[in-house]
């Protein structure tokens with residue numbers, strides 16, 4: 001029997017029109033930040049109810065400068081979740097803040113909203129919820145706390161562009177949202193990110209922070225109508241997005257809702273088929289009205305006849321030529337964080353347990369039913385169900 005090709009847990013969907021637009025950009029003579037980024041920012045703004053969208057080189061860059069634009073000072077506390085990609089915590093540290101973790105809800109795997117208030121101190125400045133896997137956190141409760149304690153909210157929407165909370169897309173209201181366009185995400189620009197907000201003061205700072213502290217962008221400087229003169233009003237970063245990237249984004253964004261529909265159909269099928277399996281605990285929905293972008297499908301592994309632990313399962317599936325993802329080991333267990341913040345594994349028991357048992361099944365818009373069946377049959381084999 002010929003071996004089936006390796007099935008990765010994620011794969012981007014890139015149209016021929018997007019490829020052509022990238023090629024056209026390369027031929028155009030203008031490949032860095034320019035008209036395509038401007039167009040893409042306009043499209044992102046339209047998608048998010050007309051709020052301002054600022055493209056950046058990654059969500060990591062976006063989170064860092066969003067915090068800096070809020071005037072985060074040394075020692076200011078930022079409340080977030082331990083079950084996230086480490087970029088969330090790193091950006092808090094890089095912006096001079098101190099990450100303060102609140103454990104997750106074991107059902108939704110999002111931050112336990114009811115435990116946030118107890119973590120607020122006079123030094124708390126920002127709440128940074130992560131909409132894990134594309135499932136929205138309870139934002140009404142989080143914004144109510146922010147209002148009560150005069151805090152800002154930076155939503156890590158790396159998994160959640162296109163997700164709806166109570167009938168509105170994340171990013172269409174609220175304080176600041178940061179999207180990721182990494183190739184595994186709901187839509188991609190290769191690498192890239194965007195910050196969405198309508199706070200004029202924050203926008204003014206972000207425009208400078210993302211590009212050397214210069215008071216105008218490169219496109220304005222090098223176009224015919226632009227001027228070579230500029231002032232530098234702060235020591236900024238070089239976090240701009242290129243037109244090559246935006247050329248992709250211009251074609252990805254109109255497809256985003258369709259991508260999410262395909263992800264949702266596959267996720268529903270996983271739930272229907274795997275829902276009764278004693279080896280797995282599937283993610284549960286919260287009670288409020290929402291949609292799920294299904295960036296990830298992340299069961300927790302329980303007892304199984306084969307005696308596999310999570311890492312054993314990943315290896316067994318690799319032997320079946322199927323790639324599982326790991327999103328995530330709980331961040332408080334990484335040595336940098338345990339050494340510097342004194343966090344013990346048992347401090348965040350729900351996140352610790354999820355991080356030891358979690359894995360991501362293949363899920364992407366181009367995945368076929370045959371490929372999904374292959375994943376399910378392989379799981380049956382490695383669990384010794386058949």
Ligand SMILES: Cc1ncc(COP(=O)(O)O)c(C=O)c1O
Nearest residue numbers: 058059060085087158180181182
């Ligand atoms: C929750 C979360 N936040 C932030 C990031 C950083 O995104 P980027 O790769 O665009 O910097 C990621 C990326 O995986 C993520 O999963």
